Amino acid sequence: MGSPGTALHGGVLARGSLRQRAGRRLGALPGAGTVSPQRIQRRRTKGWRMPEDAVYVGRGTRWGNPYRVGYTQVRMPALDGSEWELEGRGGKTSGQRHPFHHPGGTFEKPIISLHQVEDATAEQCVELYRRLLASRTAMRLNARALAGTDLACWCPLDQPCHADVLIALANPPGERQGP
Structure with missing residues (x-):
């Protein structure tokens, strides 16, 4: 579906692979500084758009947290x-x-x-997700594809979120981002 170099991502047709998009976002130009990936809260307000290079990691995606506050x-x-x-x-x-x-x-x-x-509280749900990732090697390795990419989820920014776990896993401290 789509032309070569396009991928269906988070319900949106996006150009390039995650790594290509992350490289553009992190300033792949010589002399450009690096930017740390961050978590973005999705919104339903009129006119709000998710940044082009952000990746949605909520439920329904391969990165979604199966542990829900109020159910778990x-x-x-x-x-x-x-x-x-x-x-x-x-x-x-x-x-x-x-x-x-x-x-x-x-x-x-x-x-x-x-x-x-x-x-379970939000903190416990995030800890359960961390434990899930620790027990699934393939999922941990696939999370490396998110390196340098902003991650979007519905969780409020002042509360714990599994996207923070993914950002920490995909971007280990001391590892240089970008080219």
Whole structure:
């Protein structure tokens, strides 16, 4: 679809690959300074347009965070003794204590612990996304294609966002941007 060098990206036909667009954005001209990638909040206000070289990384894209505030649940404390972990069992009521039957127990001597189940906060959803990326090598390697690119998401700029995780992963500190 489209002419050579075009790609469907975030629902918009964009010229060039991510790396080519990032190179143009970062000032591929000799002597041009580098610009750090940033997170951009998408808006629905009339007349607002996402910058041409920005990449949308919200839900529905390969970079979207599957953990949603208000839907994702965490249990406290975690089974490994840490402060919290993802509650993988669906259908639990947030704000209540639920029993967890540990697999090491028997029918006569069950091992049961009680855990508080709560809706995940924005910080917890971002941390869960960070853990997801850490467990998926291919996704981590593909994130390098976002190097030098502004990322757009719906999250307010004053709150944690998975786009910050992607920016940090794609642009490690000390690595020079651009040509």
